[in-house]
């Protein structure tokens with residue numbers, strides 16, 4: 763099994779690229795954002811509790827997403843590995859993921875980080891709001907808050923991964939196809 767983190771600020775295109783990479787390389791795509799939105803859509807107790815946090819652009823508690831991911835890792839068969847999207851988002855989540863994988867004889871093999879200019883991020887999120895219907899894409903103040911939360915809480919993971927020698931920056935500007943080609947080139951090296 764080969765395990766990738768796909769990383770980048772909100773609007774960097776992680777979700778779009780993850781779906782395509784998972785299909786091309788037979789990876790299991792795990793998106794905590796998608797899982798949380800599914801909980802909300804299903805009207806579960808957890809979903810109801812998390813929805814106000816998400817609508818403000820804050821992070822849900824580490825334990826919530828760690829438990830979600832742990833449950834999925836043990837229920838997956840037949841793929842080449844995992845592609846983690848939107849998780850981990852804090853150093854504590856990264857340490858928990860590393861432990862989970864190590865216990866099962868796996869590790870984080872590579873962290874692919876999409877680099878995108880700030881103005882481009884805001885532009886993409888505003889455009890996406892019309893298509894996705896996501897409430898957290900509609901309010902510019904919430905968008906700015908999500909980017910701030912990314913810089914403050916999530917970016918420190920880059921240093922963690924740099925120390926482990928698994929940090930791989932990727933140019934996230936250009937067309938979806940261009941970016942997909944760049945990412946595919948890095949993924950291929952591991953498979």
Ligand code: ADP
Nearest residue numbers: 772773794795816819820821822827848849851
């Ligand atoms: P984005 O496109 O903004 O990166 P996601 O779909 O990954 O969005 O996540 C949407 C929201 O779900 C986040 O703003 C946060 O509130 C919550 N969330 C998703 N994943 C995590 C996580 N790993 N830890 C904490 N909160 C999370």
